[in-house]
Amino acid sequence: MTDQQVSQGRNEGPTGFADWQAMKSLATRLEELNTTACFDSSLDMFGDLDWLQQLVNLVSDYVYVKDRRSRFVMANDKVAEDMGRSTSAELIGKSDLELHPPEVGQVFYEDEQSMMREGSDLVDVMDRIVLPDGTEKWFSSSKYPIRKENGDVVGIVGISRDVTERQNAEKLQRGQNEILKKLVSGLPLQDVLNSLVLMIEGQLESGMGSVMLVDDSGNHILSASGPNLPKSYLDLVDGIEVGPRVGSCGTAVFRKEAVFVEDIFDSELWAEYVDLVREFNLKSCWSVPFFSGSGKVLGTFAFYWTDVRAPSEREEKIVREAAHLASIAVERDRAEKRIRYLADHDPLTGLPNRRKFKRKLEAKIEASRQTGEPVAVVFVDMDNFKFINDSYGHAVGDDVLSTVADRILGSHNITFETIRFGGDEFVLFVDGPTAHKSELKDYLARMRAEILKTIELDTLTLHVTCSIGTAVFPLDGDTADEVLKNADQAMFEAKNLGRDNFFIFDRETAPAGVNRLKLVEELRRGIDNNELFLEYQPQIDLMSGRIVGAEALVRWTHPERGRLMPGEFIEIAEQTGAIISLGRWVLNEACRQNKAWQDAGLPHITIAVNVSANQFRDKALLSDVFSALDTSGLDARYLELEFTESLVIQNVEQAVALMEDFRRIGIHLAIDDFGTGYSSLVALKNFPLNRLKIDQSFIRDLEYKESDRAIVRAIISLGRELGLNVVAEGVETAKQQAFLLSCRCETTQGYHFGRPMAADKFSKLLGMTRTPLDVAL
């Protein structure tokens, strides 16, 4: 090797050796050592390199020189300090085999020997060492051979940078990523928590981790994970009550803050438990609680040691990070469980929903095919529940439903299954001996009696009744659907018997009834398949005889049953929630049609659309109305919403607020079927209404009944007093018209003026009644 080569090696090296002469003398000295195999006891042998020693002592990395046998010839103070020596001189002559555990020292030794044999460099190699105090450290090391003038390698010079912190941070990050991946892959919570604990144990070496979860009551902690803690210890702490002095975990949960107990046997928090933990040789326990997004304590991550110790900054950070990861895992698990629960349950009563019920019923029926044991399906429908809702509001309605659900559940065996089917309807299946028709009667009577009991709510005492119907597999149907249909039909029979009754289906005597369940499905499909259409019934100004409005009335062209009137499907749509999408469709179509008439140059009239109770409660009604107006381009003043009076008095404040929103944008509001409900006139006064529609039942007998005439007269004058336009519905005769005119009723609607008709027919009628005034508009 030439001087030039050596000089190149010197320039590339990280040693910072400035002086080539020094390097040369170092090589010479190394050669001497290699041949004599004896060491001076101090660095004096490099007396002329003293300045160099002082210089490298200032460097915070390890800097060292070793001879051909990998023995330290020179090292800076940093190496000495980490090796537990007071001066670097104490390292001289020692090899890594003597300074490190054999498995670590051997690796260094062999690597260096091989690089010296081959004359190669080792650049940026990651080394792990365990210091005499047990601390693990990671170094990024670069080592270069030292050659004498003829090119022979006589030793190495090395520099090693402590990258433990970076390495740990990367390791922790990798661990966290692994845990998050496991979470996302849907691994059970227990497995994720176990992995988390093991990952943290890998970071903190000798300790043992655990996760405790707080139970539903919030008062106890449960052992959820602790793969390396003795099982008997986990069992011991499982279910322990939280409190101000309940070890590290119970206290951490109680205080809602981290508790780091360095010495269990010297901590008042552990005073009552030391005897219990003694046998497990646990000396120190650090516990960090973790929380839900809403601040509730979910559990705690704890780390135990078999020696007394306080956490270093790094250790505390890791344990806190572990608690954070545990909170993500637990929260995600709870959210998933909740979603799964909601997919299968009714949120109000907590009962399984149709989907789950149907699956279970089908499974029961399948089992019954094998065993021959009957399965009964029972429909329970509350009588006049609408009255409770209308009179006391929905909060009371919900409480009553929950109470009835509890009573139904209380009346039956654990294997039965109950669901809330529609708003006020429950369905359950009954198996075992009770499902035999001979036994069912007693069971149904018992359930009915339970439901009948007084319901005590905060400020109210109520009684409710119900109609119950049942059908049994295999006697009353071959499939789940058929048995359900027949049980439903039996429930209707119970209603026909005068309500507050039960009826057991009998194939022999059963009338061919409508399958309501099928109808709901068909209606949902019908809305999507455009099977609905609107007819329009004219509203006439009595004085001028002009058409001033139209009521939009929905019809359904059923693919098999032909044209269906609202009486045949609106109630079912109401009960099942299908009314929301149906109502939205009607709103859009009515607005579109009215705008089309206006665009065709026909007189501008108001289109009235019925709004059902469920639509009125649906938060989307306001935006649905906006959207129908926006899409069609219809001016708001040409749209009228008709509410039934029972609907608006359910929640006066909410109704007034919503109505005011509608009025603010110019929409007209009418109260339908006026006189039939339980209206409060005072409340009525507060509603921002434009119109009252007198129910047709008062008009029908006007000619014969003085009482009806008196009522109609009173309603018309009431309307006038309140500044409302009054419409009389169901006007069929000229005599009825004459009476209404005499009372100064302004508007009428009824077969006498025109039946509900298709849009094209209505437009012709509207065109015919166009007046010069309309044309000018």
Ligand SMILES: Nc1nc2c(ncn2[C@@H]2O[C@@H]3COP(=O)(O)O[C@H]4[C@@H](O)[C@H](n5cnc6c(=O)[nH]c(N)nc65)O[C@@H]4COP(=O)(O)O[C@H]3[C@H]2O)c(=O)[nH]1
């Ligand atoms: N006997 C007799 N009847 C007359 C006369 N003039 C009109 N009618 C009928 O009386 C009903 C008036 O509508 P409603 O009271 O709002 O009562 C409506 C309304 O409550 C509901 N409905 C209709 N369309 C819709 C809708 O789009 N949404 C909602 N939520 N309900 C609707 O269905 C009910 C019944 O609708 P329809 O069967 O179309 O029945 C209509 C109409 O055909 C008459 O002179 N004599």
